[in-house]
Amino acid sequence: MAEAVFMPRLGQSVESCIITRWEKKKGEIVEEGDVLFCYETDKASFDEIAKISGILLEIFYEEGDEVPVLANVAVIGKAGESVDAFRSSDATTSSVEVASVDSVKVNPVETSHDVAGVETPSDVRIRISPRAKCIAQAKGISIQGLQGSGPNGRIIVRDVESAAVIVPKADPAAVNTVKPVPAVSVPAFASIPSNDDYVESPLSNMRKLIAKGMHASLQNSAQLTHHTSADARKLLELRAIYKVRAEKGEIPNITLNDLVCYATVRALEKMPAINAHFLGDRMKTFKKVHLGIAVDTDRGLMVPVIRNADDLKLKALATQMKAMAENCRKGNVDPELLRSENASFTISNLGAYGIELFTPVINLPQSGILGVNTITYRPADIGNGIIAFIPVIGLSLTYDHRALDGAPASAFLKEIRNQIENLSNDLV
C-alpha cells in the first residue's frame, strides 16, 4: 500500500517550507531512515527521513518549491502501484482545503503581507473567524497554512496569536502607513533570467523573513542609537585568566562576548524598563531576562533566545550561548526560540569584525538592542594625573523612543558600562 510523504509541520508558526534538495529521485529505492529531501523553514533547515522502505513512486514538488506544511510531497510504495489517489487536489489533504459555508476565500495576491504565500496554490478556501483574520492582517501574518484549532478546524484568534513569530507587532495606526513589501511575485528557478552582468536569484524564506522583519522594524518604531564605551581593562583581564583555565580544561571557553552579555543581563536586572515589549497601547515588562543573541549563519541572521538568562551563572550562560549558536549554524534550532516575541532584549556583537560603531535594528516588539563593538584604545586619566591609553569597548544601544526616553536609555547604557568595568573576579 503506497503511502504519502507529508511536508512536516514544525512549530506553530511554520506555514510552509521550501524544498532545497531532493536526495532521492523518482523511481529510486529508498530504505527506512534514508534522507528523502532537505527543506528549510523560516529560519532553519531540516532533512526529511523516509519512514518506510519502498520505491519513491512520485514526487509532487521540485527543488525550490514552496510547500504548505502537511501537503503531500511524494509517495512511497511498491513498484507498479498507482499514485493517482495522491495527486493534485487529493495530494494536498491539509485542512486548508476544506470548503464550508463559513470559510473565506483567500487570494494570496490580496494578502500582500503574505510573503510566504507566494507559491502556494491560489484560491485556497480557509475557515477563519473575522476577528482572527483582522488580527492576522494587522500583524502581517499569513493565514495560509495556519492550522485552525477552532470548531471545524476554523482558525481562531489563538491560532493567529501563536503564529506571530518574528513578524513584529506594530500598533495598528502605524501599519496603515506601512507600504507592503514590494515585489511579491517571485519566479521559479527555471525562469530566472541571467546574463553576464548579473545573476538574479530568489530570496530564501529566511531572507524574506529577515527583510520583512527589518523593514517593519524601521517602519513601525521610533528607534535611535546612543553610543558609549566602557573601560575594557577588567574585561580583558578576566578573559586572559579564563583563557588559561579553559586551556587547562578547568572551565569552558568564556569569550569577551559572554562577559559583555553577562554584564548586560545584570544591568537589565537592575533597570528592567527596557527589558520590555512595546505593544502599541501598553508595555509588557518582563520579570525575567530572555536574552536574544544575534548569530550570523550561512543562511543569514538568526536571533535565538536564551530563556531566563538572569538565572544563569557565567559558565552556564557561556555554554548555552555556544550551543545555541552551533545549533543555528547547523540549522536545527527550535523555531519557537527564534520568535522575537520570546526574547525580552537582544545583543548583537560585531566586535570580531572590527566594527567601531553601528546602529543595530530592534527586533520588535522588543524595545532595545545592544550593539557590541570592537576594542580600541583611548587616552584616559588613570589616576594621579597620569594620562594613558587604555582599552575601551564600544557599546551602541538602539532603543525604541516610543517605549522609553533618552535619559533612562542613557542611564541604562551607563549601567552596562558600569557592570563591564566592575565585573567581579570570582564569577567562575
Add this chain to the structure above:
Amino acid sequence: MPKSQFIDPTDARKKGEIHFGSIPVNQYSKTLKEEKKIYSKEDFLRIFRDMFLIREFETMLNLIKTAGEYQGIPYNHPGPAHLSMGQEAAAVGMAYTLSVDDYIFGSHRSHGEILAKGLSAIHQLGEKALMDIMEVHFNGETLQVVEKGFKGDTKELATDFLLYGTLAEIFARKTGFNKGLGGSMHAFFTPFGVYPNNAIVGGSGDISVGAALFKKVNSKPGIVVANIGDASMACGPVWEGISFATMDQFRTLWEEPYRGGLPIIFNFMNNQYGMGGQTRGETMGYDMLARVGAGVNPEMMHAERVDGYNPLAVIDAFRRKKKIIEEKKGPVLLDTLTYRFTGHSPSDASSYRSREEIDAWEKQDSLLAYPADLIRSGIVTKEEIEAIKLVVVESIVKALKKAIDENVSPRMDLLAYPETIGDMIFSDGSVDKMEDRTPDTLMTMEENPRVQQLKKKERYGLDKDGKPHSKLKTYQLKDAIFEAIIDRFYKDPTLVAYGEENRDWGGAFAVYRGLTEALPYHRLFNSPIAEGAIVGTAIGYGMAGGRVIAEIMYCDFLGRCGDEVFNQLPKWQAMSGNIIKMPVVIRVSVGSKYGAQHSQDWTSLVAHIPGLKIAFPATPYDAKGLMNTALQGTDPVIFFESQRIYDVAELFHEGGVPEGYYEIPFGEPDIKRKGDDITILSIGATLYRALEAADILKEKYGMSAEVIDARSLVPFNYDLVIESVKKTGRIVLTSDANSRGSFLKEMAHTISELAFDDLDAAPIVVGSRNWIVPAYELENFYFPQAEWIIDAIDQKIVPLKDHISGTDFGDESIKQRNKKGV
C-alpha cells in the same frame, strides 16, 4: 376573595328559580306633538342637519371610492372607507344628549359617530372654549388650513374644522386629527369627547370600560359610550369588558363615593350584519341582541332594543339610560337597531342580501322619514330643509378641496424626515403623577406593616464575611418591586392596580402583600379571570389620563390578551399622532415548575411588537430601579418578572438596594461580572445560570467570562455589549425563551452586524428547547443550564481542553432539529 362576604352553603344549595324581567323592544311611541315640549324648532333642524351632514360626508367618500369624484372634484383614495349610510339617526341620537365630558369609543365604521359627537360638542361648547381647543390642537396646524378664506361664526368654523380634520385624517394628511396616522378606521378627537375608534372588531369593548373605570376612580364627570357592532357581541374582548364592567364588587365592596356601577353604555350599533354574516338568523343565536343583557346581572344591564331609525327614539333612550348611570346603577346595554345601505366596504357587492331588503330599508330611510314628519307636522318647511342641505354640501366641498390639496394638506415628509414616525412610537415622558391631588390611602406609608417589616431586612445579600444572610432576614426581589409600587401609590393619585388575586391574597406570589392594608378598593382590586379585559381596561384607563399597573399572573396567559397587547397597547400613542399617552405597566410573571402552560418565557413575542417597552430585571436593585422608571414614564411597559427568582437577594449592587427612590433607565444592560475571554449576555433569571457557567469556565478552563445582564429588551443600547465583544471576541446569549425566534436571535444578529470583524466565532444562542415545557423534574432538560453554555462554547466558539460535552450543539443536530421543526 373578601372575608367579609360569607358564602352560606345552606343558602347556596337552596332550591329556587331565576326570574328574568322583560326587555323593552322598540317601545318608543311619542308623537312629534309630545316631543315639541322638549325640542325647539332649532333642535329639530339641528338633528336633521347633523344626520344629513353625516350622510353627505359619506356619500362624498362613497363617490370618491366608487366614481373617483364628488361634485366634479376628482380624487383617488386608496385607503379604507367603511361607511355607515343608513345609520345616521342612530349616531346623532346617541350623541345628542352626551355632554362634552362624555366619551365615545367606536369601531371601524364610526365616521358618523365622530361627526355626530363632534357636532354635539360644538353645539354645547362656548366660542372661547372652541377657539382654545382648535388653537391648541397641533399648535393650530389644522385650524390654519380651515381658517384660510373662512367667513362665518366660531361654531361654523368649528364645524368646518371637524369636517376637515376628519377628512384630512381619512386621507392620511399631516393636518388631520391624528396627523394622518390613524386614518378612516381610527380617527378621533378627544377634546370633543371622541376617543379612539378601533379597527379590530370589538376592540373598544374592553378599552372603553377602562375609560369608565378612570372616570369612576378619579371622580370625573361624564359617562362612556362604547359604540360597537352587533357582530362584536361574539368577541372575547366584548364579553370580558362586559364581565369586568358588571363586577359585583363595584356595588358590594367599593367604598363611598366610589360605590356603584361603572358609568358605561355598551351601545351596540346593530346594523344586523357582521360583514356579510347575518347576526340574527345566521351567525348568532340571541334572536335579539338585547336579550344578552338578561344573562349578565340581575339588572339585566337595563338592556333595551331601540329603533335606531328614529333619531328621537334613540335620544329618548340615551336620556333615560344616562339617568340610570348617574344613579350609579350602570352599566347599560343598548341594542340600537339600524341598517347600512352600502356594503361593508366599497368593494362589497352585497351578495349576501337581496335588493328587496335594501330597497325596503331605504324606503324607511331616516333621512327621508324624519324631515317628512317634521314638514308634515308643520314644524319646519321644505325650504328650510333644502337650505340646510345646500349649506352642508358647500361645507363638504370646501373641506374636500382643502383636504386633497397637496400644498395645504401635505402628508408627512418621510423623505426629508425619515424618522418622524419612529419618533412618535414612544412618548418618553417622565411624570411623577398624572394628576395633582392627595392620593386616597388607608394609612400612612410608614404605618404599613410590610414597609415596617422591610425596614428590618438586610438590603444586601451577604454579610461582611461574604456569607449569605438567612432568606427570611433578606430583602428580596419581590420586596424591591413592592417598594417601587407602593412608593408610586403614595405619589400618583391616579395609580390603580388590578389583576387576578391582587387584593387580599397580595398577588399569587406575594409581591403585593401589604398593599391591601394600604389602599382602598378602588385603587387595588381583583379582576375577573379575564386577561383581555385586564389589559384592555388598563389601556382605556391610561388613554383617559390615568396610570395603571395591570397584572398577568403567568406569562403563558399573554395569549389570552393577544389583541390588547399586540394591537392596542403598543399602537395608540403613535396612531393618535402622539395626543394620547399610555402610562400603562403590565406586570407579567414568568413561571416555572408548573409545566407546559405555566412556565414559558414569551418576552420574544412582545419584543417583536413595535411600541412596547420591555424590561426583565433579575436582581432586586434592578427590579426596583426599572419599576420606578416604568412608573415614572408615559409609555406602555411589559414588565417581566420571574417566579424562579422572586426571593433572590441583592448580590451585585454595592451597599445593597437603596431605601430611597432611584431610576434605572430602560435599555441599559449591566455588567454583572467583569471578564476578558468571553461575553455571556443573559435575559432574566438565566443570569444566575450564566454566572454559574462563568464559575465553571474560570475554575476548569481558566477563562474569565464577562457576564452582562440585558435588563431590558426594548429599548436596548448595544454599546456596552459591543464594547465587551470587541474585548473578548466571543459571545454566548442565553435566556429561558425557547430558542426558535427568540429575541436572543435578534440580538445575536445585531451583534454580528455591529461587531462582525471583532468576532472569533458567530454569536451563539443558548435558549430553551423548542418543546413543550416538561414537568418540573424534567425542566433541566428544557431550560438552559450552566453546562449547556460550556458545551456551546466548546463546540461552537473555542474548543475547551479535555471538555466532554453533554449537550449537542453541532451543526448536524441544528439542521436535524430544524428539519424536524423542534
